[in-house]
Amino acid sequence: MRKTRRDIIKTIGATTASALAAPYLNLAHSQGAPIPIGVGLPLTGNAGAYGPDMGEAARRTAAMINAAGGVLGRRLELFIEDSESSAAVAANLTQKFINVHKAQACIGYWGTPEGMSSRPIAIQNKTVLMVSSAANAITEGDTQGYVWRFQMKATDWGIVIGRATVDKLGFKSVGIMGLQNAFVLPIMTEFTARMRAAGRTVTDSLIYNPEQPSYRAEVERIFGKKPEAVFCFGLLPDFVSIMKEVYRGGFDSKVVALSIMADAEGKFVQAVGDKVAEGIRHFQPMPDLSAPGYKRFLKLMGAPADRVYLFPPNTHDQIAITALAMERAKSPMAVDWSKQIIAVGNGPGEQTDDVVEALKLVRAGKPVNFQGAGSTCDFTPNGDQIGRGMGQWIIKGGKSVFVEYAKP
């Protein structure tokens, strides 16, 4: 028993040393060495459904760029890590990308908490952070040009859904329920304001908590006032419980939701059945499916022509913009290339949706205006993306049928 403590300390020391020394062995940060890019994705946790395809898009995009000579004559090397859909884990990952792999670009970051917790780290370390998160707060305040959103800002979601409701759907009275979540609240605020401005009645609105075993009280309160339609903004698990309660309660208001709730790669209909899902409308920011950039992306992924990818095109665009900005700045350092993001994304210059072609033009010293797979890759100076639109679908016979595509 006497040597127990020493044994333990030795074991802990050896484990730590071997675990932490491992990456040192195959990393050399010299000229001509690969350019590291950190990719933080939700591979597990409540957004675990979205991470793997985003990772595949990142791998294929980087492989395509590397096959065509890389960036600044160097290969791109991706470090893909699991954020576990958690803010604290994402912050630790960002530290790993920056301090261990010396990444100057950290991309991916699906959820708002992941983006928010990584934001101060990226700014302090003068590293670019590219996110797919929607909450307005991500790009608010002084980001020093290091934080870039590859997604529609939450307020814009409210604008598009509000306009479609007033102009096309024509509901006279609406009830609104939203999940207590950072990206939902700006959507609700904007949508409510638009309804009131257009003279429509908002019968009631409430915010509900995640992970409740039942949403009966909330459903009774909102649907009990018999609005013509109920708008529900949240995530898949809560929406499944809500719709089961609505069906049991026999309410007949029309239901409008987001696609990450009412479609979620077909998981919603699987969970509740065709009958409950019938007639639900859903909206989601998405790529313009008719854009040549998106069609090119489908070929890259080897996917059928009717496949709808919501988030992987953003990952593709993040790598493409990073590569182009680095090439244009002639530097892999974020301090230099972050200033070129607007130049390669917004133009002016030759329009192209092929990143390999765009890299050739940049190397030849010509200006480009890159058109991405997920959007046209245009940005405001504070890092918000413009030029991404929202799709609208309606569920008929267990299938989501496309209605229209609109930009804010």
Next chain:
Amino acid sequence: MISFIILMSIVVCFSAILALALNFQWGKGGMVNFGLSGFYTLGAYAAALLILKGGANAFVATVGAMLIVAVVCGLVALVTLRVTEEDYFAIVTLGVGEMLRLVSLNEDWLTNGALGLAGIPRPFGASVPPEMYPYFLLGLSLALLAFTYAALTVIARSPFGRLVRAVREDDVVAATLGKNVLWARVRIFAIGGAFIGLAGSMHSFYYQYIDPTQFTNIVIAYAFMAVIAGGRGAHLGTIAGAAVVMVLLEGSRFLKDAIPALNSDQLAAIRIIIIGAGLIALLIWKPQGFLKEYRLRTEERT
């Protein structure tokens, strides 16, 4: 790489303080705290709000957070132990923890709701040069860990410490000997609470951004793992346990760099399994944890 080890060591420091606090409440005092994540949330939010809204400096905010969590923990112990049997205490703490989490999620005017609190300033952030800051924060964290260790060890070895263990082993015997068991339990829970508050404030200062999703029940699982792996009641063991849990959690990410055949999707799926298997192996190999409680260990030697 060195910077990453330093940053993870800071995380180990505040995880270890949290585990030491739990060890005092549960390991020494026998009071199961399943509301740990709620009290941890309270500590983190109290420190952040005292700075952001109260204009306090980091020191005042930390002491304030420790006091607030200590008072809340004391009240919980006072109320619940008077009205219910002690077996129900664990369930009540779970409920209180959940309440605290829901308050942090829903009281927008105070906590900013789901959006969380951003821009929490770092202690002495203005006077320490940025490139030296991780070293400074590590030094500070190690000092606070040493303080926690010293304080809890002094308490555990004092006459009050004997009362704490007596209450854990058999409260009826302690009461028969004329000890006020209720008051002892209130103090045990409050002292543990103060250090949970300290760990919570360090969490705020380290991440500089807090939101309710950071304080899920997995925090409780990791803290219990650290105490169980380290040996219930043993302070040094608990610190080692917290370090091992963190090395398993973060170190396992490096597996795919060492084993090229493993890609990140596969690793994500099996990483938590590896961590679980590691802990099971540890418990088979060392069922009592790394070290034994202070008094028990000396008895065995003589």
